[in-house]
Amino acid sequence: GDSVTQMEGPVTLSEEACLTINCTYTATGYPSLFWYVQYPGEGLQLLLKATKADDKGSNKGFEATYRKETTSFHLEKGSVQVSDSAVYFCAAAGTASKLTFGTGTRLQVTL
Amino acid sequence: DVKVTQSSRYLVKRTGEKVFLECVQDMDHENMFWYRQDPGLGLRLIYFSYDVKMKEKGDIPEGYSVSREKKERFSLILESASTNQTSMYLCASSLWTGGGGNQPQHFGDGTRLSIL
Numbered sequence: 001g002d003s004v005t006q007m008e009g010p011v012t013l014s015e016e017a018c019l020t021i022n023c024t025y026t027a028t029g030y031p032s033l034f035w036y037v038q039y040p041g042e043g044l045q046l047l048l049k050a051t052k053a054d055d056k057g058s059n060k061g062f063e064a065t066y067r068k069e070t071t072s073f074h075l076e077k078g079s080v081q082v083s084d085s086a087v088y089f090c091a092a093a094g095t096a097s098k099l100t101f102g103t104g105t106r107l108q109v110t111l
Numbered sequence: 112d113v114k115v116t117q118s119s120r121y122l123v124k125r126t127g128e129k130v131f132l133e134c135v136q137d138m139d140h141e142n143m144f145w146y147r148q149d150p151g152l153g154l155r156l157i158y159f160s161y162d163v164k165m166k167e168k169g170d171i172p173e174g175y176s177v178s179r180e181k182k183e184r185f186s187l188i189l190e191s192a193s194t195n196q197t198s199m200y201l202c203a204s205s206l207w208t209g210g211g212g213n214q215p216q217h218f219g220d221g222t223r224l225s226i227l
Contacts, residue, residue: 032213043115043201043218044154051213089153097142097161097205098169099216103153 002027002094006102009087013080013109021075021105023064023090032093033057033066033073038104039086047075047088080109114138117202117219125227130189132222134202141207143185144216145169145177148199160185161207192226199223 006023013019025033032051036044048057053068062077073090090102118133136143141162146154146169156169158177166177174196178186185204189196200223203216 034215036218041220043220044203045218046215049215093213097207097214097216098144098156098159101154103151 002031002092002100004090004092004100004102006088006090006105008103009106011105011107013107015082015109015111016079017109019075019077019080019084019107021088021090021107023073023075023102025071025073025090025092025100027071027092027094027100030068033064034091034093034099035062035064035073035075036089036091036101037086038089044089080107082109082111085109115202115204115217115219117200117222119222120220121223121225123225123227124189124192126192126194128189128192130192130224130226132187132189132200132202132224134185134187134219135183136185136202136204136217137183138204138206138217139182140204140217141182142205142216143179144203144205145175145185145187146201146203147171148201148221154201157187194226197224197226 003026034049035047037047048059050057050066056065087104091099114137144159145157160179176188202219205216206214
C-alpha cells in the first residue's frame with residue numbers, strides 16, 4: 001500500500017535558520033502531495049500542495065517541490081520564525097480521495 | 112473558508128460507555144473522514160464516507176462505527192469504550208472530484224478523548 005516517510009523530530013532551530021523537513025513517498029502512479037501544519041491545540045491546516053511532477057507548492061515562505069525521480073516532497077523555508085513552531089505532516093493522495101500521512105515532524109524554533 | 116466543527120474539544124468517559132463524537136461541515140463536501148492521532152503514529156484513518164448513508168472502513172475500524180444521515184454531519188461511535196481508545200480524534204471533509212486526490216482535506220480542531 002501507499003506510505004509516507006518523513007524525518008523524525010523534534011527539529012530545534014534558532015530563529016532565522018534554514019529549515020528542511022524530508023518527505024518521501026511510496027505510491028502507485030503520481031499522487032498529489034500535501035504538507036499540513038498543526039499548531040498546539042488545533043487541527044491540521046493545509047500549508048501547501050503539488051499535483052504533478054516538478055510542481056512547486058508555496059505558502060507563508062514555505063516551499064516544496066514534487067520530485068518524481070526521487071519520490072520526494074521536502075519542505076523548506078529560508079528563515080524560520082518562533083511562530084513556525086508546530087508539527088508538520090507530509091501526505092500523499094491515494095485512491096478515492098484518501099490521504100496517507102507521515103508520522104509528523106515537530107519543529108521548535110527558539111530566539 | 113471551510114468550517115469543520117467538532118462538538119467537543121475535550122471529553123472524559125468511562126470504560127464500557129457508548130461514546131458519540133459529532134462532526135459538522137458547512138461547505139457541502141461529499142467526503143468526510145474520521146482519524147485518530149497518537150504520538151509517533153501520525154494520523155490513522157478509522158472510517159470515511161463518500162455520501163449520505165455510505166461508509167467505508169479505513170485502516171483501524173475495530174471498535175468503532177459511524178453514521179451519516181445528513182450530508183453535513185458525520186458521527187463516530189465507540190460502541191463500548193476501552194482505555195486503548197484514549198486519543199485525539201480528528202474529523203475532516205473534502206470535495207468529491209470523481210475519484211482523484213487533488214482536493215485537500217479540511218480538518219476540525221479535534222476532540223481529545225480520555226477513557227477512564
